[in-house]
Amino acid sequence: MEKMEHTILEEQKGDRIDKAISSLNDEWSRTQVQQWIKDGNILVNGQSVKTNYKCNLNDEIKITIPDPEELDVLPENLDLEIYYEDKDVLVVNKPRGMVVHPAPGHLSGTLVNGLMAHCKDLSGINGVLRPGIVHRIDKDTSGLLMVAKNDLAHESLVNQLVKKTVTRKYKAIVHGVIPHDYGTIDAPLGRDTKDRQSMAVVDNGKHAVTHFQVLDRFKDFTFVECQLETGRTHQIRVHMKYIGYPLAGDPKYGPKKTLDIGGQALHAGVLGFIHPRTNEYLEFEAPLPVDFERLLDTLRNNR
CATH class of the missing domain: 3.30.2350.10 (Pseudouridine synthase)
Structure with a gap:
């Protein structure tokens, strides 16, 4: 078991204990921290607390990270x-x-x-x-x-x-009609300070770049191909939301009123890499799933 200590700082004063602790490490989810609190692995000033405990300035936190x-x-x-x-x-x-x-x-x-x-x-x-x-x-x-x-x-x-030499192209349907045919989104990504379960564009985030090309436009949606230069968590979903065109069907980053398609309209259609042994470049393409094609047909018929 690993042990660590932390003193509550001014900017964490008033935060729930589970939020304060999960913010210390990107790998710790809030749910995981809540379980540690319930199991007695997190002590505040030597005492067990509940997950909704509000932190005070200079609280001494002892964390025992279970194996x-x-x-x-x-x-x-x-x-x-x-x-x-x-x-x-x-x-x-x-x-x-x-x-x-x-x-x-x-x-x-x-x-x-x-x-x-x-x-x-x-x-x-x-x-x-x-x-x-x-x-x-x-x-x-x-x-x-x-x-x-x-x-x-x-x-x-x-x-x-x-080294960013892997080819990764995604097809996506986004809300709104993008007026220009090409674009590049260069915006750093990290944990959302208001919601640790989500990612967001943040000043101190990791470098993230997404290129996109418009393939078709509909009445209220746009069909795009996105190419990843970096591969951050939820990168396309967060980047497209950031420029005002969130993915259709996205339960986390899309608008509340979106298409009910069981998740975001996003398909990793092209993958290319250099073979580790032969050094030959290999590239593969997978067609759009049937439900994705049906959605495109519906949008084409409604424009």
Whole structure:
């Protein structure tokens, strides 16, 4: 177990204890911190408190970070749509609604469960919960992911992501009619200071760049292709909201009145990278899902 201490500062005075603690580390979710408080792993001035405790200036906080759970991730035959596979890498088309990797309380039905049933050899760099996972896309985003089958491939693919040489193009439907055909959004992303479960454009955030091109315009919506230069959490969703064109169907970043399509209209359609062993450039394209195509047809018919 790891232990740390923190003294409440002026800017945290009056904050709930769970908000104050989760703000100390991007990896700590508010839900996780609340569980630590309930389990007695967070003490304020030597005493246990409730999750809604309001912090006072100079409160002394002692945090005991429990060791991670050993989770048993089981293979499941999920009939994955494999686009490419060799002894080093695998490219899979993830359907909307599938989580990429397991987490406590969500150990089945994930892409990792399916990958473990499909092949026995996956890189171990990201540990037991994320074997082979180099990058991910959100649960309700569909599209292509590259998976590493050994550590050599994993290190190569991660290095390509860091160097921004991986091609990642997404198709999206956004609210509003974008007047110009091309654009680049260069705005830093980090945790939303008002909602730790969300991302936002923030001054001290990580560098993030999204390029977009308009493919079609409708009465109240625009069909765009977005190309990632960086790959931050929720990058396209937050960037498009930032410039005033949030994704259709997005429950987190879209307007309250949006299209009911079971999640954001976002599809990772093109993925290209250099093969870790052969140094050959490979590029794959997955067509839009049927429900996405139907939505486009409806919008075309209504303009």
